[in-house]
């Protein structure tokens with residue numbers, strides 16, 4: 001009997017330790033919120049929150065509004081390569097960069113924080129757009 005309750009206590013201790021350690025790791029993430037990425041490139045879902053066509057060397061539409069955690073999908077309809085790169089006036093800000101998208105290539109980006117995200121094409125900096133995350 002004594003041995004069983006010792007085992008139960010041990011099991012409860014292990015469970016608590018696991019719960020505490022998972023708590024600890026999530027609070028570590030919260031603590032690092034300022035340095036955690038505001039966006040992530042993800043696999044394209046069947047139904048993204050919004051789509052942007054890259055057509056005739058322009059982003060269509062140029063302005064996209066989504067709710068936080070929404071995913072925007074860009075598709076390059078041109079025969080030449082384009083990029084979807086965060087920043088403005090041709091200067092990347094490092095938040096996201098699709099790299100070169102060839103014809104029919106897509107990129108999907110999930111926006112994890114409210115804000116306004118300007119972007120452009122690194123090959124054609126006159127191509128600009130903005131994602132408003134509300």
Ligand SMILES: [Cu+2]
Nearest residue numbers: 082121123124
């Ligand atoms: Cu381009």
